[in-house]
Amino acid sequence: MNFKGGYKALFIFSIVGYFIAFIIALIVGTTYIPPIEIIKTILGRYLNNIKDSSTNALIIFDIRLPRIFLASLVGAILAFVGSIYQSLFKNPMADPFILGTSSGAALGASIAIVIGINELIFGLSGVALFAFFGAILSTLIVYRIGSIGNKILNVNLLLTGVAVSFLLSSVISFIMFLNRNQVERIVFWTLGSVAAAKWEDVLFLTFILGIIFVIIFIRYKELNLISVGEDTAKSLGVDVQRVKKTMLILTSLLVACAVSVSGIIGFVGLVMPHIVRFFVGPDMKKCIPFNLIWGATFMVICDALARTILSPAEIPIGVITSLFGGPYFIHLLIKQKRKVLW
Amino acid sequence: MVRDTAINIKNLSFSFGKEIILDDIGLEIKKGYFYSIIGPNGSGKTTLIKHISRIIMPPADTIFVQEKDVTEYFQKDFAKKLSLVPQEIEGEHDFTAYEIVLMGRYCHLKMFEGETKKDKEIALWAMKVTNTLHIKDKPFKNLSGGEKQRVIISRALAQESDIVILDEPISHLDINYQIEVLDLLLKLKEELNITILCVLHDLNMAAQYSDYIIAMKNGKIIKIGNPKEVINKNLIKALFNLEVSVFTNPINNRPFIIPLSKFTQIG
Numbered sequence: 244m245n246f247k248g249g250y251k252a253l254f255i256f257s258i259v260g261y262f263i264a265f266i267i268a269l270i271v272g273t274t275y276i277p278p279i280e281i282i283k284t285i286l287g288r289y290l291n292n293i294k295d296s297s298t299n300a301l302i303i304f305d306i307r308l309p310r311i312f313l314a315s316l317v318g319a320i321l322a323f324v325g326s327i328y329q330s331l332f333k334n335p336m337a338d339p340f341i342l343g344t345s346s347g348a349a350l351g352a353s354i355a356i357v358i359g360i361n362e363l364i365f366g367l368s369g370v371a372l373f374a375f376f377g378a379i380l381s382t383l384i385v386y387r388i389g390s391i392g393n394k395i396l397n398v399n400l401l402l403t404g405v406a407v408s409f410l411l412s413s414v415i416s417f418i419m420f421l422n423r424n425q426v427e428r429i430v431f432w433t434l435g436s437v438a439a440a441k442w443e444d445v446l447f448l449t450f451i452l453g454i455i456f457v458i459i460f461i462r463y464k465e466l467n468l469i470s471v472g473e474d475t476a477k478s479l480g481v482d483v484q485r486v487k488k489t490m491l492i493l494t495s496l497l498v499a500c501a502v503s504v505s506g507i508i509g510f511v512g513l514v515m516p517h518i519v520r521f522f523v524g525p526d527m528k529k530c531i532p533f534n535l536i537w538g539a540t541f542m543v544i545c546d547a548l549a550r551t552i553l554s555p556a557e558i559p560i561g562v563i564t565s566l567f568g569g570p571y572f573i574h575l576l577i578k579q580k581r582k583v584l585w
Numbered sequence: 586m587v588r589d590t591a592i593n594i595k596n597l598s599f600s601f602g603k604e605i606i607l608d609d610i611g612l613e614i615k616k617g618y619f620y621s622i623i624g625p626n627g628s629g630k631t632t633l634i635k636h637i638s639r640i641i642m643p644p645a646d647t648i649f650v651q652e653k654d655v656t657e658y659f660q661k662d663f664a665k666k667l668s669l670v671p672q673e674i675e676g677e678h679d680f681t682a683y684e685i686v687l688m689g690r691y692c693h694l695k696m697f698e699g700e701t702k703k704d705k706e707i708a709l710w711a712m713k714v715t716n717t718l719h720i721k722d723k724p725f726k727n728l729s730g731g732e733k734q735r736v737i738i739s740r741a742l743a744q745e746s747d748i749v750i751l752d753e754p755i756s757h758l759d760i761n762y763q764i765e766v767l768d769l770l771l772k773l774k775e776e777l778n779i780t781i782l783c784v785l786h787d788l789n790m791a792a793q794y795s796d797y798i799i800a801m802k803n804g805k806i807i808k809i810g811n812p813k814e815v816i817n818k819n820l821i822k823a824l825f826n827l828e829v830s831v832f833t834n835p836i837n838n839r840p841f842i843i844p845l846s847k848f849t850q851i852g
Contacts, residue, residue: 471675525680
């Protein structure tokens with residue numbers, strides 16, 4: 244696939260696509276709100292300063308908007324981090340949770356659910372806070388075991404991630420076994436959801452994604468060189484270990500933040516980077532922006548589906564991402580295979 | 586004419602577990618000459634090169650590049666002094682040949698700065714020199730072994746370093762490209778005064794092109810000198826346990842060897 248010189252057009256097109264998805268997601272849901280109503284309510288609040296406390300205003304401002312923003316942010320973060328890990332580790336199977344982040348977060352959340360911490364701490368729910376520290380802790384353990392001295396060894400790191408994930412998952416299973424009445428809550432959390440989105444979460448994630456995106460994006464050249472090979476990057480002048488360390492610390496932090504508010508949403512971070520690479524090529528200067536925008540769009544669409552398909556019931560978003568993203572990805576793989584064969 | 590030192594190695598040893606790979610290496614590479622390293626498999630040639638190019642960081646006070654301890658260089662500054670064409674070329678990516686060559690310019694870019702017009706011109710020049718301009722927009726992974734090799738040499742040229750180190754640069758190439766690559770290295774030496782250090786398996790090629798040949802065995806340098814001093818019956822026997830006849834190439838008066846088979850004595 245080639246868009247010679249047309250990347251800018253494709254990017255603008257993608258942004259337009261995102262806004263269309265955004266607006267549709269605002270309209271649909273358990274209650275259908277006509278577009279006219281939405282425009283009136285939003286303009287009313289921001290232009291005319293009307294304190295509108297109708298049901299529609301409540302749904303738009305307190306439920307749907309934060310939810311759509313959160314879905315966008317989580318989707319963008321997962322696709323972004325996935326693309327970084329795939330070039331950093333030169334491994335097409337790498338995803339944002341490969342360093343044990345997800346199982347650590349799930350264990351933290353399970354503990355919080357079981358011991359019943361329900362009050363807010365620093366405006367965060369106990370479950371989110373425990374999930375965050377679980378994620379950070381497991382990532383640190385993996386990082387510590389996976390590196391020798393000052394060197395990060397890819398194979399060691401990835402294998403340690405897998406091992407720690409299995410270990411923590413069995414601890415979670417054990418906790419569920421001992422607390423059968425809480426199983427549903429734990430399982431639901433691990434399947435991921437952006438239903439409980441709050442404006443604080445949105446602001447916090449925007450802030451941290453903004454900072455980390457800038458720090459990483461200005462190093463896209465180093466990422467490109469490392470994706471060719473670590474020894475090559477070294478001989479061309481990249482301080483490989485330092486770049487890797489910086490990237491790993493920042494991305495782990497980002498993923499831990501996302502996971503703590505949304506649960507474990509699989510698939511996006513693994514597959515979106517491949518889809519982006521398929522369309523725009525290997526250059527991270529192009530890949531990173533496209534991952535952000537496509538990850539966000541994909542997640543907004545998935546969330547809209549999650550709350551409309553079986554309305555009023557909600558399907559966990561993690562189920563939707565794989566159910567709808569999977570077949571498309573398989574289609575791309577087959578298409579790519581055909582291109583190689585014929 | 587006084588030529589200064591490009592690379593100076595003192596007391597360099599390296600072992601892997603109990604196995605000694607490099608045994609007290611001492612070596613001086615003079616600026617602007619063509620050096621080849623010869624020796625049997627496992628003699629430590631590649632390990633030596635990896636140390637010089639900092640792929641394996643040597644201990645302090647063992648290797649000096651242009652009079653400065655290699656452990657004291659910043660990564661980018663080192664890449665401006667010395668470029669490497671490795672033995673194994675990584676091809677598991679989707680970059681085009683031109684993009685790969687342009688990566689050679691990384692060490693000249695300021696932090697967070699993109700490639701300028703000048704960088705692009707240098708990359709194109711480097712591809713022209715190695716005769717790879719016509720494949721510049723092809724994906725690197727679809728190229729043949731020889732094309733890949735020449736693209737990687739272009740990348741090393743794009744680095745514009747004073748020293749180019751190559752690990753078996755001609756082993757994947759057809760004979761015409763072998764000559765082309767070695768001629769190119771000779772040209773770089775003559776016209777740009779670049780120091781060449783090159784691992785070669787083909788002893789005759791080493792003899793025809795080198796100013797100096799370094800013979801290694803069991804992690805030691807057993808002989809260093811001009812081709813006439815190094816390429817002789819006894820040394821080849823000591824290095825490879827192989828009987829050879831040594832002749833003189835009538836075109837350039839350099840030594841030329843013919844290996845003797847143990848089984849068929851023809852004539």
